[in-house]
Amino acid sequence: MDKYEKIISLSKRRAFIYPSSEIYGGLGGVYDFGPYGVELAKNIKDLWWKEMVQFHENIVGLDSSIFMSSEVWKASGHVESFSDPLMECKVCNSRVRADHILEELGEHADEKMSDEEINKLLKKHKSEIKCPKCGKSDFTPARSFNLLVQSNLGNFAGDWSDNPTYLRAETAQGIYINFKNVVDTTRVKVPFGIAQIGKAFRNEISPRQFIFRKREFEQMEMQYFTHPNDADAEYQSWREKRMRFYTDTLKFKKENLRFKKHDNLVFYASAAEDIEYNFPKLGFKEIEGIHARSDYDLSVHTKRSGVKLEYTDPHTGEKYIPHVVEASSGLDRVFFATLSEFYDEDELGGENRVVLRLPFELAPVKVAVFPLLKNKPELVSRAREIFDKLKFDFMAEFDDSGNIGKRYRRQDEIGTPFCVTVDFETLDDDTVTLRERDTGEQKRVKISELKNFIK
Ligand code: ATP
Numbered sequence: 114m115d116k117y118e119k120i121i122s123l124s125k126r127r128a129f130i131y132p133s134s135e136i137y138g139g140l141g142g143v144y145d146f147g148p149y150g151v152e153l154a155k156n157i158k159d160l161w162w163k164e165m166v167q168f169h170e171n172i173v174g175l176d177s178s179i180f181m182s183s184e185v186w187k188a189s190g191h192v193e194s195f196s197d198p199l200m201e202c203k204v205c206n207s208r209v210r211a212d213h214i215l216e217e218l219g220e221h222a223d224e225k226m227s228d229e230e231i232n233k234l235l236k237k238h239k240s241e242i243k244c245p246k247c248g249k250s251d252f253t254p255a256r257s258f259n260l261l262v263q264s265n266l267g268n269f270a271g272d273w274s275d276n277p278t279y280l281r282a283e284t285a286q287g288i289y290i291n292f293k294n295v296v297d298t299t300r301v302k303v304p305f306g307i308a309q310i311g312k313a314f315r316n317e318i319s320p321r322q323f324i325f326r327k328r329e330f331e332q333m334e335m336q337y338f339t340h341p342n343d344a345d346a347e348y349q350s351w352r353e354k355r356m357r358f359y360t361d362t363l364k365f366k367k368e369n370l371r372f373k374k375h376d377n378l379v380f381y382a383s384a385a386e387d388i389e390y391n392f393p394k395l396g397f398k399e400i401e402g403i404h405a406r407s408d409y410d411l412s413v414h415t416k417r418s419g420v421k422l423e424y425t426d427p428h429t430g431e432k433y434i435p436h437v438v439e440a441s442s443g444l445d446r447v448f449f450a451t452l453s454e455f456y457d458e459d460e461l462g463g464e465n466r467v468v469l470r471l472p473f474e475l476a477p478v479k480v481a482v483f484p485l486l487k488n489k490p491e492l493v494s495r496a497r498e499i500f501d502k503l504k505f506d507f508m509a510e511f512d513d514s515g516n517i518g519k520r521y522r523r524q525d526e527i528g529t530p531f532c533v534t535v536d537f538e539t540l541d542d543d544t545v546t547l548r549e550r551d552t553g554e555q556k557r558v559k560i561s562e563l564k565n566f567i568k
């Protein structure tokens with residue numbers, strides 16, 4: 114097994130990620146977070162929120178709804194042009210993304226290219242293009258496939274194809290349409306940001322690469338509203354701040370991260386870059402996009418809704434539509450990058466082990482408490498007592514099953530930084546064995562000092 118497969122296997126074995134609807138054969142591109150996955154995901158989101166909202170006086174939070182008026186998606190351009198080029202294998206009916214196939218062949222293909230341009234490139238490489246499933250080279254021409262997921266919300270007549278309600282494809286639109294609400298009801302002044310974490314849905318043609326490309330995923334997005342003259346400087350500042358989130362807060366190695374400039378900018382953008390992470394097997398791939406989007410978003414919603422989304426400077430009286438700098442990160446991709454970054458194997462006490470060397474803040478469980486022996490009630494009750502105290506300060510786990518070595522291995526695999534073992538010495542002198550995950554080093558610590566020590 115290579116590292117990529119080992120991570121997928123660990124994710125299932127240790128309750129991080131389960132395929133959705135597994136008992137019914139699964140549902141493509143949809144996954145569930147298991148008991149440890151939900152903790153790790155929450156810790157990533159908490160660090161992002163802390164960094165964005167808590168540390169910035171001028172960034173406020175928002176939780177807009179998944180459903181919005183379909184006008185939102187018409188104004189934003191998603192209904193018309195949020196699409197990927199799809200082609201179908203005539204032999205086995207597999208559907209593939211033509212732009213991905215072209216990229217693998219060294220061609221550049223992006224969302225701004227027309228179907229004709231894509232098909233021209235496909236023709237050039239006709240003999241090299243093989244179906245990933247059956248290996249044959251017989252495809253339909255590529256055609257644009259819209260990625261918006263439709264629903265029948267609020268439509269009881271049955272015919273909802275004319276004007277469907279969509280599940281949001283990004284959280285950002287919920288921020289733009291609340292711009293005026295936030296300006297009118299809080300004390301924010303430009304420059305200021307609105308941050309939001311939430312689910313997004315895209316009808317991805319070929320969801321794949323584990324949780325890298327899902328159909329239901331979660332975004333952590335911050336839209337920063339600036340004076341048009343300050344947009345370039347704010348963009349530079351945010352691209353650096355966002356990189357520091359990965360290197361300094363999440364503690365990813367610098368060499369596993371890089372910026373990638375977009376080759377072709379959309380007409381309204383003045384700058385756009387991705388932060389890429391070096392995933393096992395997949396190589397460098399986008400985890401976050403940072404975009405200088407001009408006044409495009411507020412302008413299109415002003416135009417379509419008829420409501421002016423502008424700002425009046427309280428000092429100068431100047432009226433203008435603010436420019437937007439966006440930092441848009443994908444929780445699932447950061448989660449996958451986190452597992453990749455901290456997955457390790459080593460030898461401890463003559464035994465091979467798998468260990469997730471997660472930073473303390475990210476670890477799903479911070480401390481596990483064990484009685485040395487399960488069948489000694491005095492040890493079990495003492496261990497429970499300690500666990501019941503620690504759980505108020507840390508996500509803690511009590512475990513009295515199996516031999517102690519096995520219990521350590523299990524905690525190593527989920528990245529628990531500390532294990533506490535209660536033994537016969539504890540009953541005499543109120544000390545426990547504290548074992549550290551990365552080195553396996555053990556020391557005696559007074560129970561009264563445990564909390565401070567772990568902190
Ligand atoms: P890609 O080109 O890989 O499809 P994108 O450029 O369309 O991604 P954005 O629209 O910029 O992505 O979305 C911002 C972030 O949301 C991405 O950086 C990524 O982390 C996350 N994201 C987008 N699509 C998916 C998906 N299908 N599954 C998981 N995360 C996603």
